[in-house]
Amino acid sequence: MNRFGLPLDSRGALAKLDSSMWIAAMTRGNTEQRQQIIDNLYTFAHSTPTRIPLSDLYDTTTNEAVYFTARPVLGGLYA
Numbered sequence: 001m002n003r004f005g006l007p008l009d010s011r012g013a014l015a016k017l018d019s020s021m022w023i024a025a026m027t028r029g030n031t032e033q034r035q036q037i038i039d040n041l042y043t044f045a046h047s048t049p050t051r052i053p054l055s056d057l058y059d060t061t062t063n064e065a066v067y068f069t070a071r072p073v074l075g076g077l078y079a
Contacts, residue, residue, distance in 0.1 A: 001036065001037070001040065001060075002015075002040075002060035002061050003040065003043065003060070003061070003063075004040055004043055004044040004058070004059075004060045004061070004063045005017075005020050005037070005040045005041055005044055005058070005060040006020050006023065006037055006040070006060070007060050013059050013060045013061045013062075014057060014058070014059060014060070014066060015057075015058060015059075015060045016056055016057055016073075017041060017044070017045075017054070017055070017056040017057075017058070017074065017077070018056050018073040018074060018075075018076035018077065019076075020037055020040075020041055021037075021038075021041060021076055021077050022076055023037060024037040024038050024041075040060075044058060044060075044063055047063060048063055048065065049063060049064065050064070050065055052065060052069050052070075053069045053070030054069070054070065054074060055067070055068055055069045056068045056069075056071055056073050056074055
């Protein structure tokens with residue numbers, strides 16, 4: 001896990017905000033791991049260097065938004 005989140009896979013450092021929250025929701029019995037994922041997502045959202053609407057695809061090492069902004073998939077954060 002990187003400072004700003006959990007990468008999608010081993011090919012790079014990109015993460016999907018909504019997918020990471022779903023992963024956190026599915027971690028049963030390991031509340032420490034769940035909290036670490038959520039804390040990293042908060043760190044991304046709180047300290048993102050750009051002032052665009054929240055992106056759901058971002059780099060977990062640089063905290064840079066890659067493409068997507070303000071998409072409906074972010075509703076997964078509240079599910």
